[in-house]
Amino acid sequence: MAKKKKKSPRQGLPTEKEIVAAMKKAGRPVLLRELYHILNIPTSDRKAFRTLVKRLTKEGKLVHIKGKRYGLPEQMQLVPGKIKIHPDGYGLVEPEDPKKPMVYVPPSRLKGAINGDKVVVRVEVSQRKRPEGTVIRILERAKKYIVGFFYRGKRVSTVIPEDDRFPFEILIPPDATKGAEDGDMVVAEIIDFSPGRKIPEGRIIAVLGDPEDLSTQIKAVIYKYELPFRFSRAVKKELKEIPDEVREEDKAGRKDFRKLLFVTIDGETAKDFDDAVYVRKLPKGWRLYVAIADVAHYVRPNTALDKEAYERGTSVYFPGTVVPMFPEKLSNNLCSLNPEVDRLAMVAVIDFDKEGNRRQMKFYEAVIKSHQRFTYNIVRDIVEKKDPKVRRKYKRFLGMLENAAELCRLLRRKRLARGSIDFDLPEPEVILDAQGQPEDIVRRERHFAHFIIEEFMIAANEAVAEYLTEKGYPILYRVHEPPDLEKLKEFVDFAATLGLELKLPREPEPSWLQMVIEMAEGKPYAYLVSTLLLRSLKQAKYSPENIGHFGLASECYCHFTSPIRRYPDLVVHRALKAALKKKKPPYKLQKLEEMGKHLSDRERTAMEAEREALDRVKVMLMKHRIGEVFDGVISSVTAFGFFVDLFEIYVSGVVRLVDLADDYYVLDEKNHRLVGRRTGKVFQLGDLVRVKVKEVNVSRRHITFELVEKLKSPN
Template structure:
């Protein structure tokens, strides 16, 4: 795409940085690069605003390939992105103000309502913006809700949920509708395919309460597998344009925090009537697939069905049965052993098929919080993906892909889960760093990079100190997966056609796909009802993508807060750590004993003056020539913790034998 001339203007969404500058993600016209806006050109725009920006010649030196060379000046605000903010109330002189907790909103807000006078200083409040900031104009607002005291253990959840528009309560009419939902009876079951006599299990986490999916499997005489993937028939209970349906669309997804969940549907549905609990009849949508020894689906059928799950299994138990050969568990679940063996065999066939296709498996550990009997944080550890996780992952991927192909093959409009090819310029920026560690990527003849090339790179990095850092940068060079009504394939999965079908209890797009699949089963893909749904697919896809992004950020924020809370009681403690990222002002570390990340400011490395080597991505001491680079291990001390800002600062434990004179000499040298 041609770069825009300096006199042109673009419209887009402004993404602010706490330091004052920001970027405009161009939408009209779309650009390959974001537009950098320096602090003195931001005007009165705040994070999330839709703005018009005038492109100007860039004065910034390009430090690396792929960095935006476009610079602009915001000259008009098309629409405001925020109508509310969350902040701390304080009094100054004769006024009452709120200091936003989100540092990207750079204005304090003056309160102009009478209610504010009754609220104590320091309280966390939600403010509705009445007058937005402008030239020589401070924003003004009114208190919408008092969230509480900043020291309340529950306050952080309220802050995060309000910030990312995650409703904590269901409206009265939604709960009333949910209470009217009844357990399935024989009359409602009669017209369904009856799979209750099939051996069926669910496999989920130890603390899971909403069970979307269940599995049945058998091996055929021809060596193929017959696989039943049964998914909760949420669309039977959540009918279009009802209070339940509108609330589910508003939420878009369930949000999962370490010690609680904010569900998309009321508990009566999510944990009871829809959940595939054991030993009870449940209404399902079943994908029945015959799969050959190469992982290809040779035949697929889809049914409204009814099941009765035989067992509620956990990932750890299934892994102990299959991999650890735990004799006690094998004896307890003897009737299921053959099915588990077939699941393992099929999942490995499917994984091999996806590897041949070029699918990328990042397999990065996530933080898992362990709690004691009193509900206090006992530890933060690295979550482990075992073979049972991989079994369910492969079987769900297959079901999602098979449903997508079924709808696309019949030219039925649908919602797809797409992941576009990465931008070559961003890949080159990633490669500039990766090559410093000896890695490379081969381009296709058209100049693009295949998923298979990234797959090979992931294999090369596996187990290396730089794996986490480079994997994170690789992910940032990719485009975000999203929902859309247009099938564009899924780059990361190396899939030409993919959707989400397997989690309708917790994802709204899956619920829509169920409705579309039922239209296909009933051969009612035309007419007023069908056309009405087709026309709403772009809106539903866009809304679902937005809600997913906010849920991910909210979950990440809560995890950072939990990490800070955990370390707040450990000030002065020392830990072994390794470096996972380097910046000009310090480096990021990850502890070995706990899965906690934090920052080491460069000023705490007192034995020398350290300068960033941009090319080699490390800090180098001017006098000692000591180097801090990705993957290095070191001892660190917990220096500062700010749970409210989710910050953890460490300092390196430096031997007293190192002289401070090196640092003093180096600083005098720089001043000259």
């Protein structure tokens, strides 16, 4: 009888597909040691293989069951996914496989799972539309900390989470209160929510303070979104080794642009100046100089500073404060292009002809000096309002600013002509009083001086992206995919209810969207059209694959102009430095793919945190304006009422159907309106209304309006 041939040990670890295939072939749950033999894992690789199996288990690709066996979830009626908890207490699990239906989990079968957790559920009642199941394992906790309100009791204290998707109280033992006072906003950590417990036990890890205080609300957002706000000891140690000012040896070998009249143009409250500009008129056009802080000179790859900045991904801006990507020594001093001091910069020098076509571009590691710190309003007074007093004060800069204005008009016309979309949506600005508390929230003014910087930054970003692409250096592009036609069709259907007759394009074109914006200009619903068009677009992101930027109608675009506050810009700076010195590219495609995903995620988190901080400010302000009357526009219609965006202040709230006592109203979803059964009265998207502030719930961030009257829309 022939001897059974012994398998030779495999080379390297098996892939996820190979492991799943082997387990399918086994047809039953298997022990880890069985997997060693099935997949022929040599002893030397078994430790690494165990780590791989643990990772796949954590991700929900495999399930660890009783008897130390591993199984495949789909063969055991198990579904891995993320759970969303409804305020009423039940859960819905969103499977990782988007083709599978959501699984309903009754409150009694959550087994300690909280909103956002990654879980495995066992399906027990199979229904085609909504199967029902029980949580059998929590793979990963979504929230380490929960923000809530502290209430002190005689024997035991509690924290009530402010987010109603956590429908439970947290018990706090007497020795775990951290000195919190009754009614304080706090951050709690759950330390025991085992399946047998109905109410979790926790401890206070931070006392935030009085909920009526803006700084408390900002701290709540920082903890809720788990934004890193403290710099590590390693970062602080590295900071000590960085000079306080630019040294002579740092200037060596750099292009000296200090005599050029570079200026910065920013908002009134700006403290970090990434960019400075200078424009010179040439016999056949213009020469634009864009100087960007050379952060890469001070922040080297793989240092503690670099790793911390990468984790943060971006600075996060809140009313009156910022969670910076870099410590203040860099962001507000050494890397900030402050006036009348030497600074290291990467400078793009771009020549344009009289039609605004780019003729040539060059890039330099340079030393510059900003000769003046301008605000947008001062530049507007000089170039648009032609204020004689202001022009006399800044006489030295008049020629340069007039050149800048002329070039800006040309570049802007050219960009809009190619189809670039200009939404021009109002942005909120929070006005703080002397104590740092919110006093008002207004629409931030956007005027021609803003356009100057916008156009010059777009020009620099495009020039750098094209240069590095031509040189074959992999970078992170700023990409924006075209919208789905289905989304645009929904918008066209909505526009018809406003009387805007639009023809759906065969292929999405930015010029079509710009045409729609221009059609709605001056109409009462213009803001609404821009907002809903924006919602129909996909989010821009970072990627090493250049698929163009739909919104800007740009074929090749990156972020280069804000390395103090955006990590992707630092990535581009490093690639540009390497290209100028003809060194090898600093990043490989695979690494950039991973970085692009992480940095896009960090950007989204920052945007959500900033939006929530703004919502908190809105309710703080409106709490003191109950009973006041405002005009606004209906921005959304639902089965329970309609939302109104106010004109005078940047706030929205809901008019509930229960407060419309004159009729029973039914939602006409197709036409985005509510219709009265008896009266036929209509409340539709885009309608103008006058409302009174009825109720403000600070903890839930809800603003309720009462209808005063429906207004006639101006023709």
